[in-house]
Amino acid sequence: MAEAINRLASQKGVVIFSNSSCCMCYAVKILFLELRVNPMVHEIDLDPEGREIEKALLRMGLSTAVPAVFIGGKSIGSTHEVMALHLSGSLVQMLKPYQNMS
Template identity: 40%
Template sequence: MCHVVKLMLLGLGVNPPVFEVEEKEEDYVIKALSMINGDKGGKGGDQVQFPVVFVGGKLFGGLERVMATHITGELVPILKDAGALWL
């Protein structure tokens, strides 16, 4: 589903940097991202899943959050505020 997020952001005019994670490294990266998200144990709170989207250097969410904010019309203003989109 990473390609869905990437294509949608490209379609909006955002040129997102993409970091691919090898399958064998996924668990380590998920734990690290969970800690960034405020979950010190890496097991509670919101489960971080790929694709993971950062906006303005902050963890934004995954596919569901990106799609939901796009559908409600909230995504473009968020991207503008972060300086990721120039309209």
Template identity: 45%
Template sequence: MVEEEAEGMVMMRRSGPYERVARMASGNAVVVFSVSGCCMCHVVKRLLLGLGVGPTVYELDQLGKGGREIQAVLSHLLSAASPSPSTSVSAAAVPAVFVGGQLLGGVDKVMSCHINGSLVPLLKQAGALWL
């Protein structure tokens, strides 16, 4: 019984940052995890604003230790979702864009969706755009 409780506590601690990211990501139709001063983060935020989307933006460098934990979770999620194993883990951590609570991806995925015309329908489906 004690071993099961200890295992449960370890699992809770391990899943804590992932659960926090899931809660934050599902708090709005579009959520961007960013770092102030990151040019790729700026590009994604400007694109979304230019399309008429008001994303919730979390600047991870302004969240202290919690921001570093979130960045590690995002790095893991983005590297797992990346089709290319050569993607740099640190470069993939931000920006991380969630649409409708689901991970869309980083700057490359957002730009790809924008260019191929699938970004606006995704945003409409999530309730971020009405036009």
């Protein structure tokens, strides 16, 4: 399953594994949209293999299974890590190649 996650995480510059009813997932998705990034969102609760994906994300060392954020195919972490990167100014730098110029 880790291979499948890595394959999905590499399909687009920014990928978020999410749960459609998770408020923290929603907050992270809104943050990326406000930063002019349109991530690929994979709602694992709507995926028949969602439980296996969730277990695999946890085995990858994430503190929580969702939201799981990947930038450039690399795991960035969950809400805590994303917000820490954002507050330090690092997240915007990481997202520059993926921002929609409008």
